Structure formats: structure tokens, C-alpha cells
């Protein structure tokens with residue numbers, strides 16, 4: 025019968041056989057799949073594995089530094105690449121959600137390809153593809169979080185020509201988590217909510233600016249931290265803050281304000297295909313709303329999204 029230990033053992037053997045003394049490059053995202061892929065490969069081939077973690081400037085507050093440290097603590101051979109300015113520059117003036125996704129996807133490949141070129145004689149591209157992604161890519165375009173699905177962007181980047189290793193491609197998500205736990209990956213990393221590849225760009229409605237990124241990062245941080253403090257985080261499938269592109273009137277002291285609206289979203293789901301909004305306690309929502317309005321300059325109103333999927337989607341863009 026299948027156990028995480030037997031899977032790890034047989035994977036290590038077959039990865040060593042397949043890779044030999046060659047080098048492998050892997051893009052880490054902070055997510056569960058790429059992290060488990062990296063640790064498994066690292067067990068098999070050590071520092072022949074070269075990981076690249078790109079900061080697109082659209083991650084959660086402090087996420088890049090925190091996750092980079094966690095990766096290093098786990099002994100991974102990882103290079104952090106801060107490309108924030110490049111992404112934010114490319115997004116300037118762009119308001120269409122699909123356009124944002126395309127720009128971010130293309131730039132990610134560009135940055136990743138540049139970094140992969142700096143590693144001499146790399147032969148393999150590792151990816152955190154899991155079984156549901158395999159099924160999905162047989163029918164539609166494939167998981168948007170993996171590199172291969174972006175290959176229809178102009179000429180084929182060199183990383184696309186590498187041989188592919190996908191050690192998790194026969195596993196379901198819960199099996200990936202069990203393998204991760206057996207590999208000693210901290211629960212904090214394994215229990216992380218899903219986060220979209222385009223990051224906060226699709227949680228800022230309309231144009232993305234550095235100021236808006238900072239604002240939504242603060243609001244999101246207060247919300248997510250609150251969920252953790254109240255031990256609600258693990259009971260929620262995904263959560264985050266969204267910055268609306270319109271402002272509303274408020275009042276502070278004797279003065280009228282005209283500031284941004286933040287929407288909070290928290291859903292239950294099993295695969296993201298359908299989702300129900302979470303009935304978070306009113307007292308909790310009240311506290312988070314107060315904290316956001318008091319601590320995040322530029323926000324005077326917080327609303328809670330009570331729509332389920334379908335017909336609403338989880339993300340607002």
C-alpha cells in the first residue's frame with residue numbers, strides 16, 4: 025500500500041537514476057507543491073538542485089524574505105531574485121485582468137530563463153506538477169502556476185528546451201502534504217493557503233501601483249494575522265484582502281474623507297472549482313475592520329464578500 029515513506033524512498037532512487045550527475049533548475053513559489061518537489065529533489069541530488077525564487081513585487085507583506093529564510097533553513101540551494109520593479113513597471117497603466125496575467129506570466133518566464141542561464145550546464149527543469157494539474161492540462165491549457173503553460177509566449181525560452189522532472193505528477197494534494205510532512209517540512213509551510221501566481225495584481229482592481237500594493241499588503245496582513253491569532257486560519261481554504269478601484273465617502277473627526285474600500289474574502293473549498301464564503305464571527309470581522317481602518321492610511325471602509333462560487337469566482341479579477 026502507498027505510504028509517504030515508500031513514495032519518498034522509491035522517488036529518491038528513480039530521481040538519482042534519471043538525473044545522474046546533471047543539474048536541475050526549479051522555480052520555487054512559496055506554495056506547497058514546489059516546496060515539496062524541491063525538498064524531495066534535494067534529498068535525492070543535494071546541491072545539483074538549483075532553486076530560483078522570484079519576487080514579483082506582488083507577494084504578501086514580508087513574504088519574500090520570510091519564505092526565502094525558511095527555504096534556506098531547510099537546506100535548499102536557493103537563489104532569491106528581486107524583480108519587483110520590473111514587474112511593477114511592466115504593469116503600469118494596465119487595468120485589464122487578463123492583460124495583467126499575461127504580462128506577469130511572460131515576465132516570470134523571462135526572469136526565470138535569465139537566472140537559469142547563469143547556472144552552468146543545467147539539463148533538467150523540475151516542476152511541482154501534481155495529478156490534478158496533469159488531468160487539467162489534458163483538457164485545457166494547464167496549470168497557470170507552472171512554467172510550461174506559459175510557453176506560447178513568442179519564441180520558446182531556453183528553459184523550455186530542458187528535460188522535465190515532475191516527481192509529484194501522480195499525487196493528489198493531500199498525498200503531497202503527507203509526503204511534505206514525512207520530509208520534515210514545517211506545518212506552517214504545508215498548511216499555507218493557495219495563492220495565485222499573479223499575486224496581489226489580481227486583488228487590486230484596475231491599475232496596480234506600488235502604493236496600492238503596499239496598501240493591500242497591510243490590509244491582507246492584518247486579516248491573515250487575525251485569522252491565525254483566532255485559530256481560524258486552518259479552517260479556511262483561502263483568504264485575502266482586495267482593494268477596490270473606487271473610493272467612498274467617510275468621516276473622521278469633523279472632516280469628510282474620500283478614500284479606498286477594502287473587501288475581505290474567505291472561502292471554504294476542496295479544489296477551488298466551487299467555494300462557499302466562510303461565516304466568520306461578527307466580532308472577528310468587526311475587530312479586523314477597525315484595525316484596517318485605523319492602521320491603513322487611505323482606507324475608510326471595509327466590506328465582507330458573501331458570494332459563493334459559482335457564480336462569483338474566488339478572486340475578484
Ligand code: XMP
Pocket residue numbers: 125168169218219220221222262296297333336337338339340
Ligand atoms: P477563481 O478566482 O477562478 O480561483 O475562482 C480559483 C483558484 O485559482 C486561483 N487563481 C489563480 N492561480 N493563476 C494562478 O496561479 C491565476 O491566474 C489564478 N487565478 C485564480 C485562485 O487564487 C483560487 O485559488
